[in-house]
Amino acid sequence: MPSGLLHPTLAADDSHAARLSRAGFLFGRGQLDRLQAGEPLMTASGVLQMAGHDLDEDRWPHLLRQQGWPAGFVRWCSPSEAADAVGLRPRRGGLWFDKGAVVSAAAWCRAMLVGEPGIRLHCGYPAIRIAQQSNSWCIEGRAAPITPAPVLVIASAMDAARLLETQFAPVRPIRGRITRLAAGELACLRAGLAGQGTVVPGLDGRVSVGATYEPIGPAEGPGISDTSAHESNLARLAKLLAQPAPVRIEGGFDGIRCVATDRTPLAGAVADERAALAARSVAQGAHLADLPRRAGLYCSFALGSRGLALAPLLGELIACLIEGEPPPIERSLAAIVDPARFLLRRLRKP
Numbered sequence: 390m391p392s393g394l395l396h397p398t399l400a401a402d403d404s405h406a407a408r409l410s411r412a413g414f415l416f417g418r419g420q421l422d423r424l425q426a427g428e429p430l431m432t433a434s435g436v437l438q439m440a441g442h443d444l445d446e447d448r449w450p451h452l453l454r455q456q457g458w459p460a461g462f463v464r465w466c467s468p469s470e471a472a473d474a475v476g477l478r479p480r481r482g483g484l485w486f487d488k489g490a491v492v493s494a495a496a497w498c499r500a501m502l503v504g505e506p507g508i509r510l511h512c513g514y515p516a517i518r519i520a521q522q523s524n525s526w527c528i529e530g531r532a533a534p535i536t537p538a539p540v541l542v543i544a545s546a547m548d549a550a551r552l553l554e555t556q557f558a559p560v561r562p563i564r565g566r567i568t569r570l571a572a573g574e575l576a577c578l579r580a581g582l583a584g585q586g587t588v589v590p591g592l593d594g595r596v597s598v599g600a601t602y603e604p605i606g607p608a609e610g611p612g613i614s615d616t617s618a619h620e621s622n623l624a625r626l627a628k629l630l631a632q633p634a635p636v637r638i639e640g641g642f643d644g645i646r647c648v649a650t651d652r653t654p655l656a657g658a659v660a661d662e663r664a665a666l667a668a669r670s671v672a673q674g675a676h677l678a679d680l681p682r683r684a685g686l687y688c689s690f691a692l693g694s695r696g697l698a699l700a701p702l703l704g705e706l707i708a709c710l711i712e713g714e715p716p717p718i719e720r721s722l723a724a725i726v727d728p729a730r731f732l733l734r735r736l737r738k739p
Contacts, residue, residue: 390494390567390642391567392589392593392597394436394489394490394491394492394581394583394587395414395421395431395492396436396490397414398411398698399411399484401452406652406725409653409702412717413703414488414489416701416702417697417698418488420701421490421497424497424501427500428500429496430492431491431492431497431592434580435485435580436485436491436580437483437484437486437580438484438584441584446481449483449484462487463485463486463487464484464485465483465484466485467482471483475582476577476580480630483584489580491592493591514530516530519543519686521684522537524539525685526539540685540687540711541685541687543689543690544689546645546690546691547562547647549691555662557660557735558728560650560691562648563602563603564645565603565643565644565645566643567600567643568598568599568623568641569597569642570596570636571596573635573636573637574635574636575590575634575636582630585628586598586628586629587600587625588629595639597642598623598625598626601618618641647690647692649691654690654692655691656688656690657688657706657710657726657728658728658729659686660680661682661683662732665680665681666736673737677733680729680736687711688728
């Protein structure tokens, strides 16, 4: 993806999803600040989460006072205040995240790879299957196998369930298409705008608008040749800005999101499903901590539309599990992303 928005999500009840989003945002922003030395990784200009309807505009200022967030984290902006912050007037006011940022995911990945000389990157290597031999994991492909290792992390989106050979990872592909626009009359846009869609002033000077949310069949692949996605995205632009300007389309981006049925990532130690199912008669009252795990095997996938905010935090969670260190989030949040949660629900059924 050319550029994306890094910002948290708030909820009136400060739900698990909102707390996980906040933790991911703060962790990711801290990592970006530490890495920001060479290639530009982000534009730290803030992000406006526009209110969805009149009820939000009436309710959120009160909720912010009630929840007690510092203004440096989030504050309410009227439409005129938001226009000063964003550079263009949005249709409504909204939540202003001063530390929000426009981020290049590709540059972020490159910065982490350059900063770790012990990493060897193998590209263009199709993984057909994984197998455990003695105390090591092997990746079998169509070329010479990669050196076995005691720890393997599967982070391959829609292909993860196949490689893990799991019955309990209910995910589906959701297509997301973005329209790229010449800056033109949008050149004064200086911060990201989110709502029923997003408007992103990219690091390359172009503006991205999106994204579609399209269920697709298993045989369908990406492609942005038709005009329906562009029309849909320009309609989103019109709903976000008070006075949409004339625009010129300069291309698009097409990707496939991996989304779990409960819309929450799967990240952590992989369960030993065969062992758990074999002991099902005694596992109906089990908790996540009681389930057997496949030694040295971890996963991180099904991040849906929240990859920028969650991927770095979930990577840190997995690293802490591997090293036996305290996790970066509380146990209740680690539990909602635990990849064994769907297996546990099956075991608890009578």
